[in-house]
Amino acid sequence: MRCRICGSPRLRLVKQGAGQGELRSDDFAITDARYGQTLPIYACDACGFLQCPDVEGLLRYYEGLQDPDYEKGRPQRTLQARMLLGRMLSIAGDSGQGKTLLDVGAGSGILVQAAREMGFDALGVEPSRWLQGIAASAEIPVICGTIDDLPGDALFDAIMAVDVVEHVDDPMGLLRACVSRLRPGGLLAVVTPDRGSVVARLMGWRWWHYRIAHVNYFNRVTLDMALRGAGLTPIQYTRPGWRFPLDYLLQRLGAYIPPRFIPVPGFARRITVPLNLLDSLMAVAMRRES
Numbered sequence: 001m002r003c004r005i006c007g008s009p010r011l012r013l014v015k016q017g018a019g020q021g022e023l024r025s026d027d028f029a030i031t032d033a034r035y036g037q038t039l040p041i042y043a044c045d046a047c048g049f050l051q052c053p054d055v056e057g058l059l060r061y062y063e064g065l066q067d068p069d070y071e072k073g074r075p076q077r078t079l080q081a082r083m084l085l086g087r088m089l090s091i092a093g094d095s096g097q098g099k100t101l102l103d104v105g106a107g108s109g110i111l112v113q114a115a116r117e118m119g120f121d122a123l124g125v126e127p128s129r130w131l132q133g134i135a136a137s138a139e140i141p142v143i144c145g146t147i148d149d150l151p152g153d154a155l156f157d158a159i160m161a162v163d164v165v166e167h168v169d170d171p172m173g174l175l176r177a178c179v180s181r182l183r184p185g186g187l188l189a190v191v192t193p194d195r196g197s198v199v200a201r202l203m204g205w206r207w208w209h210y211r212i213a214h215v216n217y218f219n220r221v222t223l224d225m226a227l228r229g230a231g232l233t234p235i236q237y238t239r240p241g242w243r244f245p246l247d248y249l250l251q252r253l254g255a256y257i258p259p260r261f262i263p264v265p266g267f268a269r270r271i272t273v274p275l276n277l278l279d280s281l282m283a284v285a286m287r288r289e290s
């Protein structure tokens with residue numbers, strides 16, 4: 001067992017797994033609200049990276065994943081995608097017009113659709129057959145599979161990996177695959193929860209990003225190390241906020257407060273709440289010229 005980021009064998013168990021028994025695709029739902037329930041977490045004594053190393057073949061759970069609650073937040077997730085794309089473009093100092101973009105872990109194609117509306121020639125890859133099917137039925141170009149299944153050898157101007165690196169059993173392999181699909185000088189944007197954030201430290205193991213689907217926990221230092229190790233030069237780190245329907249947020253509060261104390265009025269679905277707990281990191285990094 002070696003650290004997924006620095007390769008050190010000095011891994012130490014810091015959190016027992018919750019007795020979830022046999023894993024199923026449902027355990028990996030994007031909208032899973034069993035915060036604090038995780039697989040066994042190990043810390044690397046060399047670099048501090050937290051990881052769940054004793055799980056293999058994660059991909060098959062994502063292939064079978066269905067998550068109807070995720071689709072309900074589509075309008076809010078579209079606003080989110082536009083904001084992330086805008087942030088990347090502001091670094092490129094350019095418009096999306098005519099640029100090629102790949103979205104890794106594209107879900108139902110929300111970001112791909114937003115990028116196309118901004119002028120990008122955008123394409124996604126998504127392992128969940130169910131999510132990819134939603135994109136396909138809306139005629140959004142999302143291929144079923146991972147970045148390794150992408151046909152041809154085209155290089156992209158930009159690649160987005162939003163909330164992906166915390167889900168895979170080989171994050172360095174994923175980042176290197178992204179680099180191999182990026183033109184020299186092209187940009188990779190990575191968004192992932194930050195376990196070094198103030199909120200994460202205050203909440204300890206009850207932080208909402210501690211969940212079964214997350215098998216890697218980055219902070220600014222380990223994310224930087226991973227990007228550089230994959231052949232990228234980090235350019236900017238920011239903390240993106242999110243937008244949620246009010247009813248979704250109120251239901252999520254039920255993980256912390258007894259639900260009978262939380263009224264969820266019918267109109268709450270139509271209200272969008274911007275929320276920035278500053279506990280996610282967005283890194284934009286450039287592929288080094290080689």
Ligand SMILES: [Zn+2]
Nearest residue numbers: 003006044047
């Ligand atoms: Zn390490």
